[in-house]
Amino acid sequence: MANPTIKDVAKMANVSIATVSLVVHNHRRISQETKDKVLAIIEKLNYHPSPNARGLVRRKSGNIGFVLTDDHFLRTEPFYTHIFMGTEFEAHENEFYILLTTVAAKFKITDPLPRFILERNVDGLIIAGKVPLPFINRLSKATFPIIFVDYSPYDKKYSCVLVDNIKGGELATSHLIEYGHKKIAFIGGDIEHPSIKDRLNGYKNAIEKSGLELDENIIDIKEDYPGRTNGYNAAERLFKKDKAITAVFSCNDAMAVGAIQYMKDNGIRIPEDCSIIGFDDVVSDNAIEPALSTVRVPKMEMGTEAMKLMAHMLKNNTKENKKVLAPVELIIRESTRRICL
Amino acid sequence: MANPTIKDVAKMANVSIATVSLVVHNHRRISQETKDKVLAIIEKLNYHPSPNARGLVRRKSGNIGFVLTDDHFLRTEPFYTHIFMGTEFEAHENEFYILLTTVAAKFKITDPLPRFILERNVDGLIIAGKVPLPFINRLSKATFPIIFVDYSPYDKKYSCVLVDNIKGGELATSHLIEYGHKKIAFIGGDIEHPSIKDRLNGYKNAIEKSGLELDENIIDIKEDYPGRTNGYNAAERLFKKDKAITAVFSCNDAMAVGAIQYMKDNGIRIPEDCSIIGFDDVVSDNAIEPALSTVRVPKMEMGTEAMKLMAHMLKNNTKENKKVLAPVELIIRESTRRICL
DNA sequence: CATGCTAAGTTAAACGTTTAACTAAACGCT
DNA sequence: AGCGTTTAGTTAAACGTTTAACTTAGCATG
Structure with a gap:
């Protein structure tokens, strides 16, 4: 079957689609026996719930926006790239998708916001590095959580992950x-x-x-x-x-x-x-x-930390204001030496 | 209103939701008069169609997957980053979202595929740079278009954008x-x-x-x-x-x-x-x-070119096999000089 | 033995769109 | 007047889930 749906699974297992859904969520109302039976069929059909259908009823997109400025993204040292990788990894762990978009370093207050914000296609936003204030100000009436990484302009208002x-x-x-x-x-x-x-x-x-x-x-x-x-x-x-x-x-x-x-x-x-x-x-x-x-x-770790915070907020539906300080470490190589007198 | 839906627009405009939908698609069945009226209200309410609802009925996600290996993404020179930026830009033009994911450079045939493939949460895939063959082989039964950028292992089978x-x-x-x-x-x-x-x-x-x-x-x-x-x-x-x-x-x-x-x-x-x-x-x-x-x-241009190809295929529902050669240009700076005899 | 409780489901509404099929009015022709 | 065509909409089903509310059987209790 091309794209098996919950109906296909239900029919094959001789149960209602509600049961299939409850099995997928490992609900305790369903007996172990039924769970095993349904799970086997899910496996067999290679069924995966449709993110769109799920998002529609849950009123969640399952996406997290990741924003940074174009010049940060394109700079030679892959600093923010590492942060992104950390975020992407942790997003995977928490079953989120990441939508990466850059904003212009000279974003003006009249510029359009990223499309995923207008369409409410993200459940939260992670902002990496210094981004223009006009952009952030446009976000002030946003209803989803926002987390800053390696930058924190309004630290009373938003959670952030910062380098020490x-x-x-x-x-x-x-x-x-x-x-x-x-x-x-x-x-x-x-x-x-x-x-x-x-x-x-x-x-x-x-x-x-x-x-x-x-x-x-x-x-x-x-x-x-x-x-x-x-x-x-x-x-x-x-x-x-x-x-x-x-x-x-x-x-x-x-x-x-x-x-x-x-x-x-x-x-x-x-x-x-x-x-x-x-x-x-x-x-x-x-x-x-x-x-x-x-x-x-710890670039990657900062990315994962931000995503962990985000996942926590989203799961508990809280809008906390937390500040995480990422630890730094001295690395002594060959460019420093005890002074010779 | 927090999240206006098509219903809110319809009610306010005194038309059916179908009319609103047709207006959004600029369908010629609707008179200019009605269009103007509805459009004004859409503007006023800041209405944007829900990607989930739309995706559900269209059976399209509106997303394009962008895949490269982790070591390519993290390498110091922002080569693939530029390609991605080009793709992201052109995706924006065509109203697609990009889901960026890395695969391990030593992907094994038994490794899990990116989640967006399993969940059919992408309408197409753009693969940048050399990726492991086991990964590509796992894609052989994919039903969505795949386009390679700066790499083309099975050039009979897939479209690609290559450097000359x-x-x-x-x-x-x-x-x-x-x-x-x-x-x-x-x-x-x-x-x-x-x-x-x-x-x-x-x-x-x-x-x-x-x-x-x-x-x-x-x-x-x-x-x-x-x-x-x-x-x-x-x-x-x-x-x-x-x-x-x-x-x-x-x-x-x-x-x-x-x-x-x-x-x-x-x-x-x-x-x-x-x-x-x-x-x-x-x-x-x-x-x-x-x-x-x-x-x-032309790194950015290669990214946009790939996305253009993808958008074309998706719009016309064709699965063509096109090979685009990106032009190169000699840049003479100071490290080369006419030999002195 | 009527009653309530628990376990293990099922039913059906809702999420927000798109679109094929239908309708109703207005118009043009013979 | 009767008929077909065009115009400008509307109705309703469908997309694939989740979940509150309901059902039904089995069991324990007083």
């Missing part, structure tokens, strides 16, 4: 201090981005806690987009200004790679002359020379 | 020959991959057409996965074997980047000592120094 960026910043900076470095530069972009701001705060915390003096001159946060080219530019400014820098903490791996490029081009050896540590752990397979020390972010 | 790899290989190699190079190496991985094989064939064609002699010694296809590290390794083998190489054609940008790394590490200047050209054009924003000449592949 402050901790990560502290970890990276303390690691460099531990290694004897005194002049530790910070490279960052888009300081309005909460993640980058927090990483910088972690940096400052660690510097202060250690008794070192905070030197604003070796904090470069002039760039906007935290990518390779801008990492290169930031490093250039930094080293032209101050030759005595012996370590760099870059707000992410992408900028770190750019900075490394600058150092290589200018005869600054890593880690002999200068140590550098990144954040995110996205370039491990990239044959970056030397291997980049970094702060690992 | 032979042409691209010729273009890249001819470009180097044109620039006076005589000793042009080829770097490739996984020669079983049709794309890589064709790029190599293009290389061979161009060499032969030019009257140069084909030298198998400077063709390195020992590596498996065509990534950076392996590009580095391949370049190492090549240059240790033959110092006289003045140009390299890498089967893709990722391996080219690895090869560039090797050359830099070993004092081979680009392009002064050696020219190099890649394929795919995925590193343009990466601050690779020098900027990499390459063969551009």
Whole structure:
């Protein structure tokens, strides 16, 4: 049979379609005997309930929307791709489908919303990374749960899964201090981005806690987009200004790679002359020379965590406001070294 | 009203629900007058037909499955991500939703199929990149159209959108020959991959057409996965074997980047000592120094093309077997230079 | 032995559309 | 006037589920 329906199963099992439905849901009203009989036939016919029919009566789509900006999705480091994979995996576990859509990074308040929102074809929304505020504001009257991952503009209102960026910043900076470095530069972009701001705060915390003096001159946060080219530019400014820098903490791996490029081009050896540590752990397979020390972010886990939260809310029909902090981990590779006196 | 249905619209417009439906489909049986009236109310109530209800009666899900392997999806260069974006865009145009799922690169014949296939929750399938044969074989009795992008294992059976790899290989190699190079190496991985094989064939064609002699010694296809590290390794083998190489054609940008790394590490200047050209054009924003000449592949366009084909098949209910060749384009940047005698 | 309870189902309405088949009015022709 | 055709709708069945309300038989209880 092409597409067996519940009727086919019912007829073959000599029961009503209601019974089949109850068997599918493992309802206790049905005897084990009947269950076994029906289950066998379901198996035999390869019956799967129609998502449309089910959705119609349940008034649920069974879909979760996953939104991020186009430039995040297309960026070279597969950061959000990993998050998506985590979400997709966990969605599978919970029998949800994921509808992935990008929104323009410069979404305007008059732009159309993703179709699945207009058509109410999602039961919930997971938003990954920084998305434009006009977009979020358009969502204010949404009736379904919304969860943010790696970004949280209105944290009173929505649940979110965030990286422990402050901790990560502290970890990276303390690691460099531990290694004897005194002049530790910070490279960052888009300081309005909460993640980058927090990483910088972690940096400052660690510097202060250690008794070192905070030197604003070796904090470069002039760039906007935290990518390779801008990492290169930031490093250039930094080293032209101050030759005595012996370590760099870059707000992410992408900028770190750019900075490394600058150092290589200018005869600054890593880690002999200068140590550098990144954040995110996205370039491990990239044959970056030397291997980049970094702060690992559990990307997949963040995706699964968001989906778990979502599934929980949907199952219990609650709209809670939970904040999950994903743990970070210091990864020491070859780009950081104890300072040689 | 929370979720207006066709009934709400009908009641408010004083027409039957059938009329509303016909208006939505712009059926010519309805007078312009009535259409205007109903349309105004649809607008006012912000009515959108329920995908579930519609899908139920049409016996269509309105969804298209998009499948690729996990390692392709997670690879550093956003090649397939661009293809997906193209597909997603065109899906939007045609009012389809995309369900993205990865399959394991080592999918076994007994592994479960993606859920949307079991539940018949897709009207068609787009498969991007090389996916395991066991997976494809499990699809043999599928009743929905399947389209391959950038891969085509059973090209008699399925439609596909392919890169004109032979042409691209010729273009890249001819470009180097044109620039006076005589000793042009080829770097490739996984020669079983049709794309890589064709790029190599293009290389061979161009060499032969030019009257140069084909030298198998400077063709390195020992590596498996065509990534950076392996590009580095391949370049190492090549240059240790033959110092006289003045140009390299890498089967893709990722391996080219690895090869560039090797050359830099070993004092081979680009392009002064050696020219190099890649394929795919995925590193343009990466601050690779020098900027990499390459063969551009219209990634987004391939995605849209696949979705256009799919929409066409689905609308006309035909199962055609079409092969689309996406055009390639030579991009000359700074990594290739006319040879200096 | 009438009564209530439990176990194991079944019946039927509802979910929100689409569309074939029907209707009713208006018009044109002979 | 009678008939056919066109126009502009309406009616009602169908799509494949879920689930509240109902049924029926068997059993225990006072």
